[in-house]
Amino acid sequence: MLLITCPVCNVTADETEFHCGGEAHIKRPASSDPANVSERAQYEYLYVRNNPRGMHREMWLCSRGCGKWFYAMRDTLTLQFHAFYGITDSPPPLPDGNGTGSGS
């Protein structure tokens, strides 16, 4: 039962109060240039995800709290969170000694 802190409303609560939205920072190609989205780009956007053993940037929704989406950086091996940050914040760097991270 992960313990999660929402960076928007600052509540710290059990993971059952939140909803995980999968990998963060996936770019939607059609949002920038809808007329020129290749088949490959659309496929990768829809279906290709990182599944790292180590640091993972992911989306979470504060579903039983403020209702806002936010980002988290979580080590999939130790299940420890290393950062929570807002949608418009710039992503914090990966911690030292972790070369397996995904993210942007």
Next chain:
Amino acid sequence: MTKPFRLALGAAPDDSARTGRRIDPTSAISFSFDGRNYKGLAGDTLASALVANGIRLVGRSFKYHRPRGILGLGAEEPNGLVTLGTGDRLEPNVRCTQVELYDGLVARSQNRWPGLSFDIGAINNKFSRFLPSGFYYKTFKGPGRSGWMFYENFIRRSAGLGPAPTRPDPDGYEHFNVSCDVLVVGSGAAGISAARAAAATGARVIVADENAYFGGLADCMGGTIEDRAQLEWVNQEVGVLAQAENVHLLPRTTVAGHYDHNFVLMLERVADHDPALVEEGAPRHRLWRVRAKEIILASGALERPLTFANNDRPGIMLASAIRANIHRYGVVPGEVGVLFTNNDNAYQTALDLQDIGVSIARIVDVRADPSGLPVNLAKAAGMPLMFGSGVQDVVTEKRGQQIKGVKVGGLFGAGGVHASELVACDFVAVSGGWNPAVHLYSHIGGKPAFDAERQIFVPGPVQDHLSVVGAANGTFGLEEIVHEADQAGDVVARRALGKRPIRRPASKIPFAKGVAEDDWESIWLVPAPGAKKRPNKHFVDFQNDVTAADLQLAVQEGYRSVEHVKRYTTLGMATDQGKTSNINALGLLSDALGKTIPEVGTTTFRPPYTPVSFGAIAGLRSRNLFQPVRQTPVSNWQAKNGADYEPVGQWRRPFCYPLAGEDREVAINREVLAVRHRAGIIDLSTLGKIEVKGADAGKFLDLMYTNIISTLKENRCRYGLMMDDQGLLFDDGVIVRLGIDRFLLHTTSGNADRTAGWLELWLQTEWPDLKVFVTPVTEQWAQFAVGGPHARDVLKKLRGTIKWGADVFPPLTAQFGKLLGAEVRVYRISYSGELSFEIATPANNGRALWDAILEAGEEYGIAPYGTEALHVLRAEKGFIAIGDETDGTVTPLDLGLGWAVSKKKADFVGKRSLERSFMVPGPHRKQLVGVFTHDPAEVLPIGCQALDTDQIQPPPPMLGHISSSYWSPTLDRSIALALIKNGQNRIGDTMYFPVGNKVLSGTLVDPIFYDREGLRQNG
């Protein structure tokens, strides 16, 4: 009956008394076992009371139905599983060692028929050499796929645990959610030392112990703390802790599971020991959900059995269990005992037995030359000792139920055996050393490390804030235990409080003095006498009937990984999760594979440590509280007027309203025809309603819907479709423009929350710069559809500002005003195909409006109708329903809804995906069509497959399926909608539909069955 199993006891319980200190000899209570009544004493466990009554046989084993007796002392008990209680309070598979006896307790043994001492299934034992590991996999596999299904019935009946209760549980359960600084698991010398030091820092401490009292094994281990007997010191410290405001002591509380971020589930058995408490209103169990900053695991160790022939006979018990039975309950299992050990610790059992006058026929020690203090004490007491030896076999009578003696002999070389000697006895104490109880350490992925010198698994590196102390950490000397636990308690409590660690004076740490013990010597298998005898009576896992021979066979058959061997042989499964068997099995596998134990692998323990009741997991969330039922403003009216409900999400919607004497079918047909010929009203308050407001609202909705919303004029309505970004349709509904920057969206009843969340997701993460607010308003509004040729006549009678004329209120427009003095929004939209108005009013006015419409409609024969009539009406019109015509694979184009998908917009969710090669319209897609069965009376089942042939063997290609299917009273025949491959080009074709043993046929037709031109709804 009390002799020889119950010792003569003093008049009253006395903690300083050596024997029977937990029981009150003056307070006899009665209980029944397998229908016979017995007497026990207050303070007994069911196990000790059974032993006191001379009952050795308590169950039959899982596979071979061998007679089994009590082996252990507590959670590790693999044999003594009973079914407790009767009727709706029936609980199977309870370990009798952990059941506190109360007056009137009813227990039954399991897995036997017709009776425990004579059991037909025991014949399996005679054929045990034909029931090797993997027996079921190898034998019951043919003919064809039906083989297993045929055999399964018989196998399930002969192998199994207790029966499940058949009636609802009448008891109450609850959850507690707490946090603490330090959770101490276990209350032996280690747990109490740690708790004492942690509490001294001011930290909030919880101490949980699965037993009814604190102290762990302090009452049967030697040594002193602060110059007092262990138990005396523990009792005193527990008294101090009980007074401390920052300490919570929880007896009868099993820490069942340890989860991520120091989350712990604990099961407190509040009233199992005293059913009167339930009558007084107490919950039976309480589930504690604990978030601890620090956890100290002081869960002790479990004694290891030894593996020899017939080591499962009733009357063979772990040495620690025999010792604790003497000290706590004043009971002994027999008159003449043999101790079989590989360590010094178990000698205390022999010494204690001799103290109370039970004779020791032999101490058999596998070690060649033990010389520790306990050994010398036994020597001095004149006990017959035998070193470098083992128990080779057990001689019994009464079909294995009574021990006559054991065959003992010297061990030599690689496990060979000398000639054996028969030693007469009627019980055997065994001890193969101690396994640290590392279960909770391993629950969140901790990998135990193998200590090769001592042949035990100890906790390895620790994740999270968990510290392991005492025997659970492989620390067995009392001085070291107390020192380690005290230090850990202080250090982690300070860490939890955010304080710096300090160096404490030695005088603060309790001074302990243990009994010096020599090392033990592990032995994984004692061979039976006789050349090349297979160890197929050498039980490793008692609960699952896995023998040493089974493990050897698995290795011969090529299994190498311990995880595979476990699954193949069922080792370590079921309710005890291998507490007594896992380490012995690893040792045997290591021998068989010629690898070291760490190479063979470790074993992973999973939660729960002991079983947790379903009631405790559910807590208060059962019956009416399992899930809230949402109510609309007219739910009460519906309930009083004969609504026949169906569940829709969290709502219960009337399926139909049968009148007296009507069944569902008659009621539905009447309701449909009322709407077609007169007028009907349906409660649509459950429809999702979402207001979208802001300067960019139109722009945002253009991105979310397939069609253009921003061009919609005020007071106009438009049907819209929503796709996910894969181009798959997931919701539809009518959008109303309420104002220049304000829209009202309707969603299907089950999708309201999901759609609001969907809009938020895109708004927050993809287009956060858009100025838009999304507000769900579903429950703010009551909403009713009034439809039928007389709908206008009915509504015209209501006093108000709405103008009903066809010229002023055309289709797909909205009016906002008042009816009967209350605010209303009226939309001219139709899902029935008839002239129809949907009227929304603030929820608290809903019932008044509903009543007024029914009253006004009486002269026109208005009928309230339910969801099934709604579906028949919409299917007759060929309107799709989300969840029927959509299943997460369907695009709007598949459903012929291309007119609602914009070709002008540069982007919207799902647009690019609709252009992918396999998503564009074409003969490869399944498309919406109608179906007329050739026999108009046959209504096809929904989900039924569509074929091009009536020959179903070999299976032909499945070309689609029926998505909606109803009896149409309007057409007086069956109708169906279907999704058929290339269906839009196959109108007129005959297709075949297998239904049970029949194959029906039908013709593909246009999906609009009624009023194709829409004259009725637009009239």
